[in-house]
Amino acid sequence: MLTAAPAPSLRDSLPPLAVRPPAPRSVLPGPAESRVVVGAQDGSEGRRGSLCWAVRPRVVLRPVMAVGDPRAGNGYVGPGEGAVRLGSEAAPVMAECHFPTDDASGNATSGVDHRRVSTVGRSTNILWQECPVGKLERQKMLGQKGCVIWITGLSGSGKSTMACALSRELYCRGYLTYLLDGDNVRHGLNKDLSFKPEDRVENIRRIGEVAKLFADAGIICIASLISPYRRDRDGCRALLPEATFIEVFMDMPLELCEARDPKGLYKLARAGKIKGFTGIDDPYEAPLNSEMVIRQKDGVCPSPAAMAEQVILYLEVNGYLQV
Numbered sequence: 001m002l003t004a005a006p007a008p009s010l011r012d013s014l015p016p017l018a019v020r021p022p023a024p025r026s027v028l029p030g031p032a033e034s035r036v037v038v039g040a041q042d043g044s045e046g047r048r049g050s051l052c053w054a055v056r057p058r059v060v061l062r063p064v065m066a067v068g069d070p071r072a073g074n075g076y077v078g079p080g081e082g083a084v085r086l087g088s089e090a091a092p093v094m095a096e097c098h099f100p101t102d103d104a105s106g107n108a109t110s111g112v113d114h115r116r117v118s119t120v121g122r123s124t125n126i127l128w129q130e131c132p133v134g135k136l137e138r139q140k141m142l143g144q145k146g147c148v149i150w151i152t153g154l155s156g157s158g159k160s161t162m163a164c165a166l167s168r169e170l171y172c173r174g175y176l177t178y179l180l181d182g183d184n185v186r187h188g189l190n191k192d193l194s195f196k197p198e199d200r201v202e203n204i205r206r207i208g209e210v211a212k213l214f215a216d217a218g219i220i221c222i223a224s225l226i227s228p229y230r231r232d233r234d235g236c237r238a239l240l241p242e243a244t245f246i247e248v249f250m251d252m253p254l255e256l257c258e259a260r261d262p263k264g265l266y267k268l269a270r271a272g273k274i275k276g277f278t279g280i281d282d283p284y285e286a287p288l289n290s291e292m293v294i295r296q297k298d299g300v301c302p303s304p305a306a307m308a309e310q311v312i313l314y315l316e317v318n319g320y321l322q323v
């Protein structure tokens with residue numbers, strides 16, 4: 001009996017990864033008071049109060065400020081007291097870790113600057129925990145700048161198509177991206193949220209916060225969600241460092257989106273079976289000053305590849321694809 005061959009998946013259709021010269025990895029040019037995982041000489045994790053080797057597989061790092069913080073509990077180090085000896089670039093670095101004022105239960109009582117303890121939202125008595133490996137180091141490692149490409153538009157305007165084409169193109173050129181698609185995030189993190197206005201506000205806020213973390217990780221984060229309210233998109237922009245929020249408006253007419261209706265949702269909304277559908281009985285506030293607008297030319301929508309190319313050109317011209 002003949003069986004039909006399975007249709008190739010989108011993943012199968014990816015061409016081989018282009019060889020982009022990797023960021024130089026022999027020595028990571030860390031900042032002056034540099035930074036590493038602390039491990040013991042036998043390669044195991046560093047212990048509090050012990051002599052530690054600064055090690056990192058396959059990557060030889062510069063001098064180190066190796067102060068194990070017992071609160072971190074993961075071998076990574078934070079700022080604080082500690083006897084530090086600097087080593088050469090090629091040699092492992094030794095550093096002695098001291099936590100002289102820890103209390104009997106093992107909790108750190110040292111090094112807490114109470115002037116920095118604050119209240120944020122409903123969280124009280126919290127302190128920003130610095131980590132010596134920062135965004136700049138991660139960006140150097142990846143050879144790209146972390147940013148958020150925020151794709152907004154009506155349902156059916158082509159957000160996901162654009163996001164996937166862009167991911168694919170950047171992947172093929174050797175850049176690391178991560179896609180936050182509204183539909184997908186609503187399957188997990190945001191599954192407690194509906195489409196009523198206050199829930200959309202929260203959906204956008206949470207995705208903005210997550211996107212901010214990805215950008216801080218040095219990743220090109222592509223957020224693709226309707227995000228219909230201007231104020232909330234602008235709120236996400238405000239979360240990010242200057243010029244790292246790139247708003248892309250899929251400016252497609254409602255008639256086109258409705259004609260596409262790939263999920264049949266417009267039909268249901270018109271029939272009154274879905275209430276509060278964006279563009280039908282819930283507002284979409286178009287951006288006023290987005291970095292990019294994708295629209296039809298002479299009534300023809302640019303191809304997915306052409307849309308992605310437009311964004312990549314923007315990233316190139318604005319220096320996001322290099323450090």
Ligand SMILES: Nc1ncnc2c1ncn2[C@@H]1O[C@H](COP(=O)(O)OS(=O)(=O)O)[C@@H](OP(=O)(O)O)[C@H]1O
Nearest residue numbers: 155156182183195200203225226227228276277278
């Ligand atoms: N009432 C209503 N209005 C708009 N969209 C609806 C609604 N109900 C379900 N859907 C489907 O959910 C997708 C939109 O989710 P988002 O998280 O992007 O929306 S929002 O940013 O919170 O407005 C959206 O996906 P896309 O078509 O990809 O935009 C719809 O498929």
Ligand SMILES: Nc1ncnc2c1ncn2[C@@H]1O[C@H](COP(=O)(O)OP(=O)(O)O)[C@@H](O)[C@H]1O
Nearest residue numbers: 155156157158159160161260262301302303304
């Ligand atoms: N540039 C394009 N040219 C032709 N069709 C497109 C283009 N972009 C999207 N589409 C089609 O439009 C429909 C909606 O696109 P989609 O990316 O799912 O939109 P959204 O994520 O905004 O809801 C899909 O059927 C898709 O194939």
